[in-house]
Amino acid sequence: KAGVTQTPRYLIKTRGQQVTLSCSPISGHRSVSWYQQTPGQGLQFLFEYFSETQRNKGNFPGRFSGRQFSNSRSEMNVSTLELGDSALYLCASSLAGAGTDTQYFGPGTRLTVL
């Protein structure tokens, strides 16, 4: 069974640009969550999608948004990039969500904002 895949693996952008990251969950998983990982703040929850609906949201500004498609694939968008958005963005999938069953993480997308 293929794991969670994320594309691209590395990305370099400049301040003010926008970026879209993609996540393909494990087949059959309907819940997709996104996390931001930085050295200073650690791993922080961004949002979770289930059956194309945002079901849960962390404490991040509106510049961070996402969506989920009917095949459960998910995209995350960050607009008007800031230097502080440089981070590893991790996607995780599960059957029904973190509180119910195991989340499986992808390898992440390393975003560098210059």
Place this chain on the structure above:
Amino acid sequence: TQLLEQSPQFLSIQEGENLTVYCNSSSVFSSLQWYRQEPGEGPVLLVTVVTGGEVKKLKRLTFQFGDARKDSSLHITAAQPGDTGLYLCAASRWTALIFGKGTTLSVSS
């Protein structure tokens, strides 16, 4: 305020030594999870502890959940270089995982 406090933040030891990593909170949890993350990869679940006082073993790793379900510990016996990585504890809040900041372990031969 961090919901889950992990200590120590960094640990550098020699192969064969024992170590313990702690995860503490003032909140009560229905369960706690431990993950290990290696460079260039996402976290991988090691164990979930559910019952207060529970002890789970995974080869040389021993996980314990506090009696009051507010804290947990991870003990590694006879550490090996392959144990090197970032160890994270996490608790679920509905459909989100809340993580501690992690303990970076380096085991040298």
